[in-house]
Every structure is written in structure tokens, then in C-alpha cells.
Amino acid sequence: MFQFILKRLGQAVVVVFLVTIITFILLQSQPGGAARAALGKDATKEQLAAFDHENGYDRPIPEQYVTYLNKIAHGDFGYSYQHNQSVNDLxxxxxxxxxxxxxxxxxxxxxxxxxxxxxxxxxxxxxxxxxxxxxxxxxxxxxxxxxxxxxxxxxxxxxxxxxxxxxxxxxxxxxxxxxxxxxxxxxxxxxxxxxxxxxxxxxxxxxxxxxxxxxxxxxxxxxxxxxxxxxxxxxxxxxxxx
Missing domain, CATH: 1.10.3720.10 (MetI-like)
Structure with missing residues (x-):
């Protein structure tokens, strides 16, 4: 039974890890990037660049992924610009x-x-x-x-x-x-x-x-x-x- 539980937990860890990778890739694949999705089509290049710098989107992809995992591990699921409210509050x-x-x-x-x-x-x-x-x-x-x-x-x-x-x-x-x-x-x-x-x-x-x-x-x-x-x-x- 103990080995069965360990096996299931190991499978769960792998699944969660794959889900985080897929989710991260989808977020990175948004047309125009996360900045354009959040600020809208009328945002200027300066506003987009400021948003990317503030949220770390101008850093290397591996560093962004590590930051993404660190936030999730600490219970920070980001901010919903559509609802103008943090995801945790939602x-x-x-x-x-x-x-x-x-x-x-x-x-x-x-x-x-x-x-x-x-x-x-x-x-x-x-x-x-x-x-x-x-x-x-x-x-x-x-x-x-x-x-x-x-x-x-x-x-x-x-x-x-x-x-x-x-x-x-x-x-x-x-x-x-x-x-x-x-x-x-x-x-x-x-x-x-x-x-x-x-x-x-x-x-x-x-x-x-x-x-x-x-x-x-x-x-x-x-x-x-x-x-x-x-x-x-x-x-x-x-x-x-x-």
C-alpha cells in the first residue's frame, strides 16, 4: 500500500509538472504577448515594454519559468486584468x-x-x-x-x-x-x-x-x-x- 501511494504521488508530481509547462507555453504563445493581451490593442510600444519589464517578461524564458513556478509554490496565481482583481481573490x-x-x-x-x-x-x-x-x-x-x-x-x-x-x-x-x-x-x-x-x-x-x-x-x-x-x-x- 505504501509503495502504491508513493507511485501515485510520483505520477501526480509528473502530471503537475507537465501541466505547468503546457500552461506556461500557452501564456507565452498569446498573440502579441501577455502585455498586449493585458493592455489591449491601443497600448503603445513604451507601455508594452514597461509592462514586460515590470512583470519580468523581458527576461530569458527559463528564468521566467522558474519565476512562474516560484510564484505558484508561494500561492501567488497572478492578476486578472479582465476582472481587475487578483486571481487569489477571485x-x-x-x-x-x-x-x-x-x-x-x-x-x-x-x-x-x-x-x-x-x-x-x-x-x-x-x-x-x-x-x-x-x-x-x-x-x-x-x-x-x-x-x-x-x-x-x-x-x-x-x-x-x-x-x-x-x-x-x-x-x-x-x-x-x-x-x-x-x-x-x-x-x-x-x-x-x-x-x-x-x-x-x-x-x-x-x-x-x-x-x-x-x-x-x-x-x-x-x-x-x-x-x-x-x-x-x-x-x-x-x-x-x-
Whole structure:
């Protein structure tokens, strides 16, 4: 187990290192450079040169990359000239709400996907299994923004029962108070996740239902509910937990 953890940590370090290189290259590849992207097309050459000197963009590329890594290591993610605010402040304002919304959508997806996957496995190769499989493929291939637009049209215009905008507060307490504004965003985020988790559960359940311990449990006279939800589902949940 310890060696497995070390291996995973080593892989994570390599991935993060490659991501920093790719991100740095993309930043350096902006048309006109970072100065032009920040100051706009009307900036003079003197203003561009002053911006490059102030931010170290006139230094050698390797030195710029080392400075870039050093800032990230110290928690300095730069400044957003589009929002006229530091990236750290933007993260502090938006990250808690993003985590909250993602957590709600994941919980909803699990609540729906696990029973759905179990039902598919029990009804495998029958009409209900085929219907749910097609629905899952459609849901998984639907972009989140398009799913959100469909939900807004259906439940805010065709059937005006839900608000068409997200919670407008800046903190989690206000978001929770405006719970009805959370329904559509959470459902939109859950669509693809439900499809993915349902497929995981179905595949794992089908494999486990063919195992010897399931036949033994049935031979001992256990009810089908106990065989499926107590014995089989417990072992089939490992891919989803991972």
C-alpha cells in the first residue's frame, strides 16, 4: 500500500509538472504577448515594454519559468486584468460556491445512478436495460451548457415552475436560502455524471452477479433483495468509490 501511494504521488508530481509547462507555453504563445493581451490593442510600444519589464517578461524564458513556478509554490496565481482583481481573490470568492454546487450535483448523481445501475444489471439484456442505456449515452454526450439551456426552457418557460437564474448571493448561506435557484444548476451538472456512474455500477454489478458467491447466496435461500443489495452491490461499488 505504501509503495502504491508513493507511485501515485510520483505520477501526480509528473502530471503537475507537465501541466505547468503546457500552461506556461500557452501564456507565452498569446498573440502579441501577455502585455498586449493585458493592455489591449491601443497600448503603445513604451507601455508594452514597461509592462514586460515590470512583470519580468523581458527576461530569458527559463528564468521566467522558474519565476512562474516560484510564484505558484508561494500561492501567488497572478492578476486578472479582465476582472481587475487578483486571481487569489477571485478564487476565494468563487471556489467555495463551486465546491458546494459540485458536491450537491455529485450527491444527486449518486442517489439516482446507483439504483439505476443496479436495476439495469438485474434487467440486463432486456428492454428496460436497452432504454436506460440509450438514455445514458444521450445524457453523457450532451454538453452541460446545452443541458442547462434545455432545463431552463422546459422548467422556466414551457412550465414556469423554477427560476431561470442561479443564486445571486456571494456566500453559501445566501445560496442555501435561495434553494429553488439551485435546482436547475444542480440537475444540469448531474446529467452527465448520472450517466457515467450508472454505467460503472451496471458493469460492475453484471460482473459480480456472475460470481460464485452470488450463486452460493442464492443456493442458501437468501432473498433476491439481500443477494443484490447486501452481497453484490457492496462489492460492485469499488469502481464508483475509486
Amino acid at each position: 478564487l476565494a470568492a468563487r471556489l467555495p460556491r463551486t465546491i458546494f454546487l459540485s458536491l450537491l450535483s455529485t450527491i444527486l448523481a449518486l442517489i439516482i445512478a446507483i439504483p439505476l445501475g443496479v436495476w439495469q444489471a438485474v434487467k440486463r439484456n432486456k428492454a428496460p436495460d436497452y432504454i436506460v442505456t440509450i438514455a445514458c449515452l444521450l445524457a453523457y454526450s450532451t454538453p452541460i451548457f446545452f443541458a442547462g439551456l434545455l432545463l431552463i426552457v422546459l422548467f422556466s418557460q414551457v412550465w414556469p415552475i423554477l427560476p431561470n437564474d442561479a443564486p445571486q448571493g456571494q456566500d453559501l448561506a445566501v445560496m442555501w436560502e435561495q434553494w429553488d435557484h439551485l435546482i436547475l444548476p444542480v440537475c444540469a451538472l448531474s446529467v452527465g455524471t448520472i450517466a457515467a456512474y450508472a454505467r460503472y455500477v451496471r458493469s460492475s454489478m453484471v460482473d459480480n452477479l456472475n460470481e460464485q458467491y452470488v450463486r452460493t447466496a442464492r443456493a442458501k435461500g437468501l432473498s433476491e433483495f439481500r443477494v443484490v443489495f447486501v452481497h453484490t452491490l457492496r462489492n460492485a461499488m469499488f469502481p464508483v468509490i475509486t
